[in-house]
Amino acid sequence: MKTVEWVMMVSFIGALVLxxxxxxxxFPKTALADDDTTPESIALLEQILxxxxxxxxxxxxxxxxxxxxxxxxxxxxxxxxxxxxxxxHLIQNYRLKVPNFRL
Numbered sequence: 001m002k003t004v005e006w007v008m009m010v011s012f013i014g015a016l017v018l019x020x021x022x023x024x025x026x027f028p029k030t031a032l033a034d035d036d037t038t039p040e041s042i043a044l045l046e047q048i049l050x051x052x053x054x055x056x057x058x059x060x061x062x063x064x065x066x067x068x069x070x071x072x073x074x075x076x077x078x079x080x081x082x083x084x085x086x087x088x089h090l091i092q093n094y095r096l097k098v099p100n101f102r103l
Contacts, residue, residue: 007095034077034078034080036080044073046094049094
């Protein structure tokens with residue numbers, strides 16, 4: 001290989017390494033404080049769901065959503081993405097664990 005080819009190869013590899021390093025710095029390394037997709041947050045939402053459903057078993061999904069947001073353990077700042085669609089998803093996932101939930 002000629003000198004020019006070596007310089008170009010080293011420049012390309014150096015730019016590639018620098019690009020990967022910049023991507024590494026861009027991605028978060030720790031969980032965010034308001035991340036409600038962690039297993040602990042999902043477990044807490046499931047606990048609130050079960051407690052609310054047991055205290056009022058005849059609620060429809062809209063009323064269940066309202067009661068869950070009024071629950072003392074529910075933190076609206078932490079669960080800022082929680083909505084009725086997320087509630088339906090939570091119910092479906094909880095039915096995988098307990099098949100006869102809210103039938």
